[in-house]
Amino acid sequence: MPGNDIEKAKADIFSEAIYDLENAFIRAVADPDKNQQRVLMAKFKSETAPKASVYLEKFLDKNPKDEVFCLSYADISFFAFFNSYLGGGELEVPEALKDHPRLTTLYEKVRDEPKIKAWIEKLLAVLNLRRVCVLYIRILHTFVLIFQTFLNEMPQYKLTYFPIRGKAECIRIVFAIAGVEFEDVRVHPQDWPKLKESGLSPSGQLPILEVNGQILTQSKAILSYVAKELGLAPEDNFQLAQADMLAGVISELEDKLNAAFANEDQEKKARNLHLQ
Numbered sequence: 001m002p003g004n005d006i007e008k009a010k011a012d013i014f015s016e017a018i019y020d021l022e023n024a025f026i027r028a029v030a031d032p033d034k035n036q037q038r039v040l041m042a043k044f045k046s047e048t049a050p051k052a053s054v055y056l057e058k059f060l061d062k063n064p065k066d067e068v069f070c071l072s073y074a075d076i077s078f079f080a081f082f083n084s085y086l087g088g089g090e091l092e093v094p095e096a097l098k099d100h101p102r103l104t105t106l107y108e109k110v111r112d113e114p115k116i117k118a119w120i121e122k123l124l125a126v127l128n129l130r131r132v133c134v135l136y137i138r139i140l141h142t143f144v145l146i147f148q149t150f151l152n153e154m155p156q157y158k159l160t161y162f163p164i165r166g167k168a169e170c171i172r173i174v175f176a177i178a179g180v181e182f183e184d185v186r187v188h189p190q191d192w193p194k195l196k197e198s199g200l201s202p203s204g205q206l207p208i209l210e211v212n213g214q215i216l217t218q219s220k221a222i223l224s225y226v227a228k229e230l231g232l233a234p235e236d237n238f239q240l241a242q243a244d245m246l247a248g249v250i251s252e253l254e255d256k257l258n259a260a261f262a263n264e265d266q267e268k269k270a271r272n273l274h275l276q
């Protein structure tokens, strides 16, 4: 602490100068008008702070002692201001002090006091942790935005059928293989007459596929569309026709099987099951 009254007065002068500087800084950053804030900050950096540094440097020059205020509140307020407001809390000497050797020495002297250094390092660790968190949050936010864009561009699929495998299962499997989400609506037979009456299915049958609100019917047309959309159909037209051909055969088999099950007459059912 400053020894005699003169030294105490000098410490007060020094810390008053820092106090004024602090006020100028706060006035600049606290201005509600963003443009004015920018103007005031630029003025603070280009005029106010350099002028104050020259004044403080001169003030120290008049002091023959190297240990200016023996680590008084004046040194601490000087260091705290330049470290936090102009040095970004880092350990390096702030740019604003570089041309002022006495102020630089004073800054280094205060900074290198072990307890002060430990304190600054502790703050820096918190600051760095915060920076890392902010960085992670920004990266995460970017991913969320990309994912949202991707989701918005992805068609929304809704497949409606009965609670059986039947004519919808191969379509469901194609979605599963492609790893694409779809709404798997399974209509209870009791609810079917009402739904059928609603005209949701243009053919009056299921399955239907809604793609962003547009409706497709016919299981094999749906299958072929979904497979093409999700990259599971041959690119070659001949191979595509072969795939359609095979799907057509299966479709016929399914129809015959359905007809067999639908037939009340047990004899006809047995005959149908042999698929004639």
Ligand SMILES: N[C@@H](CCC(=O)N[C@@H](CS)C(=O)NCC(=O)O)C(=O)O
Binding pocket: 166, 167, 196, 204, 205, 206, 207, 217, 218, 219, 220, 251, 258
């Ligand atoms: N050719 C159509 C046939 C569809 C079909 O027969 N659907 C049946 C279930 S497998 C159905 O909706 N039955 C109820 C009805 O016709 O009211 C397709 O392959 O999608």
